[in-house]
Amino acid sequence: MSTISIAPVVRPVRPATRLRLTSRGRRVLVALAALPLAGGIAFAAISGGDAMASGDEVATASFETVTVLPGDTLWSIAESLAPTADPRAVIGDIERLNALGTGSLQVGQQLAIPAEYAH
Template sequence: MSSITFAGPVTATRLRITPRGRRVLAALVALPVAGAIAFAALSGGSALASGEHTAGDGFATVTVQPGDTLWSIAGEVAPDADPRDVVAEISKLNMVDGGVIEVGQHLAIPARYGATGR
């Protein structure tokens, strides 16, 4: 037969952080934050530096009427242009996702097309 003996109550040890440990912990926490700030600072100007046309290059606006689609608006404002190209430019300029537009919405139209049909 074996006897089981218990050592008695176990005392919990407290975690002590030395001043050096605090500096290391602070550096580990600050490193991702500093990396995120550096990334944002370095990539923030890429849109302007890309050389792509922006809304500041000049544009006209049209107001979406009941029954309008991007395709119909493209056909009206640029009857001689390929509607696919015009729809793509209007979508990009207005950040229209999936071609969904709403009645009363104001859409920017690139100045080279103007809003001649409206």
């Protein structure tokens, strides 16, 4: 009986060509990469530079505030401010106006009250 063996054919791998840049090529590559950044800075400088440059007075809003007492919750504050309204809507308005991320309150905290609920 004879034995047959199969050997894989190994071909030499051609080395990858190395990219070589001249100093001029590097400058061109850096300039192309910096173009979007320069365009963004120019756009920001042109569009955002005159926000308050007009000299007009800015209207300020005044709010009534409520001081949080021990045991107060947003629900109890909402019910005392607008007894006939849905407390969930009042709580949502208070949270948006005061940028409250969570429903937790601190004793002594000042909460601005939306104008429609102020007395």
